[in-house]
Amino acid sequence: MTPNSAAPSAPSRRSFLASTAVATAVVAGGVPLLSACGGSQEGRKEGTTSGKDAKKILPAFVASNVVAPDIPSKNGSAAGFTKALPTADLKTSVPKKLGSGGSLKIMSPFWGTPPKGDNPYYKAMNEAVGVDVTWQNQDGITYDQKLGAVLASSDIPDVVVVPAWNLMGKIPSAINAKFADLGPYLSGDKVKEYPNLAAVPSEAWQRAIFGGQLRGIPMPGSYVTNIAPLYRRDLFERKGYEVPRSPDAFLSWAKEATDAKSKLWACDDMKWAAFHIYGVFPGGDKELWWNLVDGKLVNRVETEEYLEALEWTRKLYAAGVVHPDALNIKAGGTAGNRFTAGEVLVYNQNISDWWGKTAEQRTQNPDFDMAAFDYFGADGGDPTLWAGQPASIFTFISKKATKQQIKDFLALCNYCAAPYGTKEFMLTAYGVEGTDYETKKGLPVKTTQGVNEVNGAYDYTGNPAPYVAYPDLPEITQGIVEWQQRMGAFTRKTPFFGLTITEPNRWANLADNFEQLEDDTVRGRKKISDVQQAVSDWKSKGGDKLRDWYKKLLDETGSAS
Structure with missing residues (x-):
């Protein structure tokens, strides 16, 4: 198995969290994409979009200053957080509910047994975001087969999660044909309506350009080898x-x-x-x-x-x-x-x-x-x-989606991209306090119900800039980030770094x-x-x-x- 194509369990930015639950492994994956062989951006089926064309498409970058990391990023490393913030000290990154109350069906890979759709965690997330999400969780191990079949059909869910390692065969072409252009909502200063998405690094957004258009919401990651x-x-x-x-x-x-x-x-x-x-x-x-x-x-x-x-x-x-x-x-x-x-x-x-x-x-x-x-x-x-690629999983919304559905989708992604140390992060990462997790010695610890229910799904619909946060073992947080920093000093980038190529x-x-x-x-x-x-x-x-x-x-x- 290549390092970017497999892991012992679910790929998830939530594996970089404070919890004494068994860890999941995070992977960064690989993708092919679209061509500079002439023709309009809309019509491209092969190659990639770079340089001036990409700059016209990319969202403006506005770094988050909601919570300062204990160990700042260096040499391409993640930022490190060594402490858990008490509930009373959690910040707010989404001051008002952006969802309209509409509904979305989302197909996503899931490793393990998916929870029931009416569980307390899903209900709390839907209420907080203002979007009624119905999850169509699929077996992560055979997800490529399901994905290929769904994208080959005429009826696809409103939103589809695509890991980069599944971007093989005809799937990249299907993405270009069947998913919406998010540029009218996110390019340039338009992204500032969604501050957490604006804080996603530009190189991760570059990876989300498919078929000459900004189609995906990326899961950013450190480009230093994991x-x-x-x-x-x-x-x-x-x-x-x-x-x-x-x-x-x-x-x-x-x-x-x-x-x-x-x-x-x-x-x-x-x-x-x-x-x-x-x-x-x-x-x-x-x-x-x-x-x-x-x-x-x-x-x-x-x-x-x-x-x-x-x-x-x-x-x-x-x-x-x-x-x-x-x-x-x-x-x-x-x-x-x-x-x-x-x-x-x-x-x-x-x-x-x-x-x-x-x-x-x-x-x-x-x-x-x-x-x-x-x-x-x-x-x-x-x-x-x-350097590996700076984004590993992408989430897309159907071209058939209404304008309001796209806005609800972006409201969901913005909420899930909340940075560490915020109320939104805690709900997305740990679920409902007292049900999905309890606070012990100042640290959030998932209950059995939380381990079973707060496990995947929302992980893939929005993520902040790369970070490591293990306040239960702060010395390991420091060790991981400093290892990345040392290895980052010897890391070079190949010419197609940050590009998605079909x-x-x-x-x-x-x-x-x-x-x-x-x-x-x-x-x-x-x-x-x-x-x-x-x-x-x-x-x-x-x-x-x-x-x-x-x-x-x-x-x-x-x-x-």
Whole structure:
């Protein structure tokens, strides 16, 4: 699985919250989009919109000053909040109800069992926003199938949530054809009617331009990689280990640390981390697979760094230092569970697991301690990291929606984009006090009902600028943000950063088999020579022509980074 296309549970900005409930993992995903091949903005089916054309479309940016973060954003990091505000001190970011009392049907992915539609949380949200929302929650695991079928039909819900990793095949074209242009309501100073949306960073809005129009409400995220090498700091200290600082040192340490007879392995699958260690271009979004190298547009799969990352990961498996359950991706259990069980010392996962696993374990194992170590480069020096996309999930409203429905939709999104430390945030993130959560020692803690009901849905209809807020474990909030800041100092942007690109359909699925090939190669089922042959086939079957198409797009629209 690519880091931007899968997670152990629901992708949600609410995973960055203060709660002692089990964590969910946040992911950022990848998308393709529309073309600079001539014609009007309305008629574009391929390519992207950048430069002056995009500036005419983008909402004005007005930073929120409702609540100042304890740790300001730096080097592309999220902002950090280490304290929970008492109920009496919560601020107000939506002083008047903007909804008209109308109704909207929203189709959204949901991980787990969806709550009943008349639950107290949904009722309270509808009342606060002034919009009667009916949720059509769908299984997040098979959401791409449902999404494709719905968008291919003539009858779609009023509002549809589309994760970036589902923007494959014909879905981008369907978005261009079936969803409304929000530009008349949000472009330029018009967005100031919705202050929380105005505080969403411009680069996230740039990602929401589809078919030459501002069609989506984006879920913004830090562009610094969210995949971190996480390690058992308690066990490292107990055994006297130091964190390795090069690929060779890691392999040498891993051989020393592994004791299969005692059911202890140095690491789980490390492919995602390997791509960062070796400076491979991002793998989540197809547009980020491309970068200029000595004036030539090069794809990630063509680089020596790509092969070196796979070869290093293969060596870990071959040396027997990877937990054997990682050999079968579909096997039961997860790397995170093997990590907390003490069977694995290092694994790579969304950095939100640092909080999630700690919160989960603190009552079971008070000595449990974990952290994220900094990436090193292939030579043991500073790493070369590449920026992910600044938005990962989008929400659209049908072209058939009335003007009032669009305004109600924006009222909902504005409410849900309320920043940390506000009354609106607390209701959206935690639900109804006394029912969905209780305050213990100054911290909001979800009840069982809250865990079951305040879980997804409203997460995807509006989000503030990237933030991390774990006031129950403030040291982890600080640790995550400072890790992002350090890694952000080594993070570069490829030419198509911040853009959503619709590739020509004839090439849209050209690279679909590489992920499976990568997994087979590192596990020893395929050889590096098989990857080299696949790259050769990719080039001859359209990769070289796709390169020319991307180069023409870059020459005509310019880089957004």
